[in-house]
Amino acid sequence: MNARVAAFLAGFLALGLPAFAQGVDLGSLFNTVKQAVMPADEQQEEAIGRDAAATLLGASKPIGNAAVQDYVNKVGLWVALQSDRPQLTWRFAVVDSDDIDAFAAPAGYVFITRGLLLHMHNEAELAGVLGHEISHVVLKHHLNALQKAARMELVSQGAQYEANQQGYNSDLDQQLMDKVSNAARNLYSTGLDKGDELAADRAGVVLAARAGYDPYGLLAVLQTLESVDPKSGKMQLLLATHPSPADRIAALSAAMAAGHMDKYGSQAEGKERFEAVMKSLVAAAAKPAAKK
Amino acid sequence: MRRWLGLSAVMLLVLGAVHAAAGSDASTIVDSNLNSGPYSDASVVVAVPNGSAVSVIERQGGWYHVRLASGQDGWLPMTSIRYNGGSSAAAGGTNWSSLFESGRSGAGGATASTGVRGLNTGDIANAVPDPAAVNELDKWAAKPPEARQFAGQLPAKATSADYLPEVKP
Numbered sequence: 001m002n003a004r005v006a007a008f009l010a011g012f013l014a015l016g017l018p019a020f021a022q023g024v025d026l027g028s029l030f031n032t033v034k035q036a037v038m039p040a041d042e043q044q045e046e047a048i049g050r051d052a053a054a055t056l057l058g059a060s061k062p063i064g065n066a067a068v069q070d071y072v073n074k075v076g077l078w079v080a081l082q083s084d085r086p087q088l089t090w091r092f093a094v095v096d097s098d099d100i101d102a103f104a105a106p107a108g109y110v111f112i113t114r115g116l117l118l119h120m121h122n123e124a125e126l127a128g129v130l131g132h133e134i135s136h137v138v139l140k141h142h143l144n145a146l147q148k149a150a151r152m153e154l155v156s157q158g159a160q161y162e163a164n165q166q167g168y169n170s171d172l173d174q175q176l177m178d179k180v181s182n183a184a185r186n187l188y189s190t191g192l193d194k195g196d197e198l199a200a201d202r203a204g205v206v207l208a209a210r211a212g213y214d215p216y217g218l219l220a221v222l223q224t225l226e227s228v229d230p231k232s233g234k235m236q237l238l239l240a241t242h243p244s245p246a247d248r249i250a251a252l253s254a255a256m257a258a259g260h261m262d263k264y265g266s267q268a269e270g271k272e273r274f275e276a277v278m279k280s281l282v283a284a285a286a287k288p289a290a291k292k
Numbered sequence: 293m294r295r296w297l298g299l300s301a302v303m304l305l306v307l308g309a310v311h312a313a314a315g316s317d318a319s320t321i322v323d324s325n326l327n328s329g330p331y332s333d334a335s336v337v338v339a340v341p342n343g344s345a346v347s348v349i350e351r352q353g354g355w356y357h358v359r360l361a362s363g364q365d366g367w368l369p370m371t372s373i374r375y376n377g378g379s380s381a382a383a384g385g386t387n388w389s390s391l392f393e394s395g396r397s398g399a400g401g402a403t404a405s406t407g408v409r410g411l412n413t414g415d416i417a418n419a420v421p422d423p424a425a426v427n428e429l430d431k432w433a434a435k436p437p438e439a440r441q442f443a444g445q446l447p448a449k450a451t452s453a454d455y456l457p458e459v460k461p
Contacts, residue, residue: 048424050423051421052421053426053429054421054425054426055416055419055421055423056416056419057418057421057422057425057426058419058420058421058425059411059415059416059418059423059424060409060411060415061425062425062428062429062432066432068434070432070434073433073434073439073441074434074438074439074442074443075439076434076441077433077434077435077436077438077439078442078443078448081436081439082450086436089433090302090433091429091430091432091433092432092433093429093432095411096409097409097410097411098367098393098408098409098410098413099409099410099411101411102317109344109426109429109438113411114392115389117388118388118389118392119384119388119389120388121388122385123446123448127429127448147343181421185417185418185419186417187418188416189413189414189417190413198458199458202455202456202458203455203456206453206454206455206456209445209451209453210450210451210452210453211448212443212446212447212448212449212450212451213448215297215453216351216353216354216370219354219370219371220351223370223373223374223375224375226374226375227375227376227377228373231375232334233412236410236412236413237412237413237416239413240413241413249371250371250461251458251459251461253370253371253401253461254353254459254460254461255456255457255458255459256456257459258456258457258459259454259457261354261453261455261456262332262354263354264353264451264453265330265352265354265355266351266352266353267448267449267451268446268448268449270446270448271385273446275386278386278388281388281392282388282391282392282395283395285392285393285396286395286396286398288323291390292295
C-alpha cells in the first residue's frame with residue numbers, strides 16, 4: 001500500500017472533511033498530519049460520538065419517564081462538572097432495557113439501562129456508575145478505539161482508494177461514518193480493553209468523591225452485580241464486555257485503600273431523593289397503557 | 293383502642309423493616325475482625341472466620357454494619373463480604389427491580405413475559421443507528437446552574453480528590 005495514501009486517510013480522519021473538501025495537496029497534508037499526530041478535535045469527536053450514540057440508541061430507546069431522565073441528567077452533569085472535561089455537552093439517558101449495563105460514547109453521551117438503575121439503592125451508587133461512564137469519555141477510551149478501528153478499516157481498503165484517486169469527494173465522509181457505525185457495533189458488543197474498564201472504575205469513584213458523594217457507591221453496585229445470577233441473562237452483555245464484578249471489586253478496593261478514600265466515606269448518600277424517583281418509576285410500570 | 297391499633301401498625305412496620313434488612317444476606321470471604329464501629333482503629337468485638345454468614349443492616353462508607361448468626365453486631369470492611377446469590381437488595385436497601393417487575397406483571401404477580409426488554413451482544417451487533425433518538429436527548433439535558441443547585445439541595449458539596457493510581461490487588 002502507498003504510504004501517502006495511508007497518510008492521507010489518516011489525515012482525513014484527524015482533520016475531518018472541511019480541509020479535504022477544499023481540495024488538499026497530498027504532500028502538504030502529509031506534513032500537517034506529521035505535526036498533528038492524530039489529536040481528534042472536538043468537532044470530529046462530536047461526529048463520532050453522535051454516530052456511536054445513534055448505534056446504541058438503535059439497540060435500546062430512552063424511556064419516556066421525564067422525571068427519571070431529568071434526575072439522571074442533573075446528577076450526571078454535576079459529577080461530569082468535577083471532571084477534566086466539564087465543558088462538553090453532557091447528555092444522559094436511561095434506556096428501555098431490563099438487562100444490566102451502562103454505556104458511554106465520545107463527546108459526552110452516557111446511557112444506563114433501567115435494569116441497572118433498578119439494582120441501585122441511593123444517589124451515591126448512581127453517581128459512582130455515571131462517574132465510571134463519564135471517565136470513559138474524559139479518558140477518550142471509546143474515541144481512541146473507534147478511530148483506530150475505522151482508520152484500520154479505511155486503510156485496509158487503501159488499494160481501492162489509490163485506484164480511484166480522481167474519485168475523492170464528499171462521499172468519503174459517508175464512507176468514514178459508515179466505518180464508525182460498524183466499528184461502534186463491534187466495539188460495544190465486544191468491549192474495551194480490561195485496563196480501560198479498571199481505569200474508569202478508579203476515576204469514577206474519584207469524580208463521585210469530588211462531587212460530594214460517598215465514593216463507595218460504585219463498589220456497592222459491583223457487589224450487587226456480583227450477586228445477580230449470571231444464568232438470569234440480565235448481565236450477558238455486561239459480562240461479555242467487562243471484567244467480572246469480582247475482578248473489578250478486587251482492583252478498585254485495592255486502589256481505594258491505597259488512595260485513602262475512606263476520608264470521603266461519610267459524604268452524601270442521597271437515599272431519600274433516589275427512592276422518590278424510583279417510586280415514580282415503579283408506579284409507572286404498573287400502568288403501561290399510559291405510556292406512549 | 294385506637295391507640296393500640298396505631299401502635300400495632302407501627303410494630304408491623306418495624307417488623308417489616310427488620311425483615312427487609314435481614315433479607316440481604318451475605319458471607320465473609322476472608323478472615324475478618326468485627327469492629328465496634330466503622331473505623332479500622334475501632335475496638336474488635338469478635339474475630340469472624342472466612343465463610344461466616346452475616347446479615348447486612350446498613351452501609352456507611354467502606355464499612356457494612358452486620359449481624360452475625362450469634363446475634364452480635366458490628367462493622368466489617370465492605371470487601372470482606374460477598375452477597376449470596378439472588379439477594380439483590382444490597383445493604384438493607386429496597387429491591388426496586390423486583391418491585392418494578394411485580395408492578396409490571398400486575399397484582400396477580402404472574403411472571404411477566406410481555407414487556408421485558410433484553411439487550412444482548414446481538415442487539416448491539418445488529419443495531420440500526422437511530423440519529424433522531426440522539427437529537428431527542430437534548431430535551432432532558434441539564435444546564436450547569438441546574439446541576440449545581442440540585443447538588444446543593446442534598447447537599448453534595450464539591451471537594452478536591454486526587455486520581456487513584458493503579459494498585460495490583
